[in-house]
Amino acid sequence: MHLPLPEVTTTVFFSPNPGTYAAIRLNPVAMVKDLNDPEALVAAEALQTKTYLVYLNYELELPFPNRPWYRYNVCPIAPSLRAEDETEGYTADMCVPIFPNTSHPRGRTPLRTEPVFPYNNCYHWAEFETDIRVRARTEQFDERQAIHLPSDEQVEMGCYWGEDVSRMDELRNRYRAATGWQAPAPQPGLSERQVPLDQSASASTSSVNSGSSCADSTVSDGSKDSVHALMDIFSGPDQDVIVLPLVDLWLDLAENLKQEDITDPLEFFKERDAVVSIIQAARERAYVALNAPHPETPSKIDTVSVQQREADVQMVEAKSSTRTRESLVVARILCELS
Numbered sequence: 205m206h207l208p209l210p211e212v213t214t215t216v217f218f219s220p221n222p223g224t225y226a227a228i229r230l231n232p233v234a235m236v237k238d239l240n241d242p243e244a245l246v247a248a249e250a251l252q253t254k255t256y257l258v259y260l261n262y263e264l265e266l267p268f269p270n271r272p273w274y275r276y277n278v279c280p281i282a283p284s285l286r287a288e289d290e291t292e293g294y295t296a297d298m299c300v301p302i303f304p305n306t307s308h309p310r311g312r313t314p315l316r317t318e319p320v321f322p323y324n325n326c327y328h329w330a331e332f333e334t335d336i337r338v339r340a341r342t343e344q345f346d347e348r349q350a351i352h353l354p355s356d357e358q359v360e361m362g363c364y365w366g367e368d369v370s371r372m373d374e375l376r377n378r379y380r381a382a383t384g385w386q387a388p389a390p391q392p393g394l395s396e397r398q399v400p401l402d403q404s405a406s407a408s409t410s411s412v413n414s415g416s417s418c419a420d421s422t423v424s425d426g427s428k429d430s431v432h433a434l435m436d437i438f439s440g441p442d443q444d445v446i447v448l449p450l451v452d453l454w455l456d457l458a459e460n461l462k463q464e465d466i467t468d469p470l471e472f473f474k475e476r477d478a479v480v481s482i483i484q485a486a487r488e489r490a491y492v493a494l495n496a497p498h499p500e501t502p503s504k505i506d507t508v509s510v511q512q513r514e515a516d517v518q519m520v521e522a523k524s525s526t527r528t529r530e531s532l533v534v535a536r537i538l539c540e541l542s
Contacts (some may be wrong), residue, residue: 215347218340219267219274220455222260223358224350225281225317227460228451229255230472231339232479235450236486244486248479255461256472257281257326259353261333273337273450279328280469285309286329291385293376298330298368300361312364315357322351322458323466328361330368334473337450349456447480 220226232248239245257280264275285296301307303314304324315328353361379385449472454460 217347218269218271218344219263220260220338220345220350220453221347222262222276223355224260224347224352224455225321225457226258226260226350227255227454227457228258228278228336228338229253230475230479231450231452232475232482234339235446235479236482238446239483239486239490241486241489243489244482247482247485251475251478253475254467254471255465256469257323257457257461257466258336258469259328264335271340273339275335275337275445275448277333277335279333280472281466282327282329282332282469283323283325283463283466284468285327286332290379291376293372293374293379294330295371295375298372299327300330300364302326302328313360315353315361317351317353317357319351323463325463326466330365331372332469335448337445337448338453339450345453345455347455349459351455351457447483449476449479 230253232251232253233245236244236248258278259281261277261279264277267274281302282299286294286299288295297309297312299308300312301314302321302323303316304321305326306314308314
């Protein structure tokens with residue numbers, strides 16, 4: 205039995221509420237326009253993007269009005285079972301259907317949304333999350349259009365994920381022991397929550413796994429003092445924000461996305477990687493331009509000195525010419541007298 209939603213004085217908010225589903229589309233032009241790089245802008249305009257289905261898991265910082273965007277952790281929704289990946293321990297049944305979809309290899313009870321989900325082929329995948337930025341809108345976000353996942357259904361989903369994570373660990377460890385797999389060297393400067401953006405999402409869904417929660421990574425990081433930990437609540441995780449996907453978001457699912465157009469969520473990360481490549485290329489061009497040698501231009505004082513020297517030379521030449529004429533006149537007079 206679902207508890208009734210609490211009474212609220214308004215249904216329109218400056219940022220969408222977590223616990224809801226949404227349609228999103230990457231906005232490459234908005235991501236690169238502040239770089240002031242014409243080449244990057246042309247490349248961004250040429251990118252073709254699609255609309256994707258996501259679940260808003262939680263906000264990564266306290267929301268305040270009049271901001272250009274809001275940062276979220278989201279779970280991309282898939283129109284199919286999960287692809288198997290031995291290296292990460294993923295199997296096809298590590299997911300849960302969203303009612304009216306009832307198909308699952310192990311017969312898991314589907315999640316029930318309020319109101320009923322408008323699609324009958326969708327799944328949540330276990331341990332499949334990423335961070336995005338949602339662009340603010342002048343008309344804001346009307347919660348009356350939103351589809352929510354009730355709290356008891358969220359708890360049920362968490363129980364499924366607990367089962368799946370244990371199996372993932374077991375299958376992954378078994379595979380690595382059998383193949384002699386060794387962990388890659390950790391990359392300096394990356395926190396628990398941060399994921400290398402140059403890792404291809406098509407290779408493995410682990411490339412978008414966000415790891416532990418924001419609170420866990422903030423409190424457990426011994427390198428941060430208590431002041432920094434407190435400020436993280438307001439400012440969110442320390443990320444290279446410009447490469448974080450910037451998206452337009454709509455709460456009215458049926459109006460903005462048809463079931464036949466629901467795309468494999470891994471395609472979203474290919475789009476993200478393409479924009480990140482454009483941004484990295486623009487940064488490289490800016491660095492080269494900043495460090496390129498520039499021809500020295502004469503200072504104002506040097507210019508005045510050159511002009512003064514030229515004037516002095518002209519004066520000397522004029523005086524010399526005058527003296528020469530005077531000498532010729534004197535010589536002519538002396539010749540006539542003689």
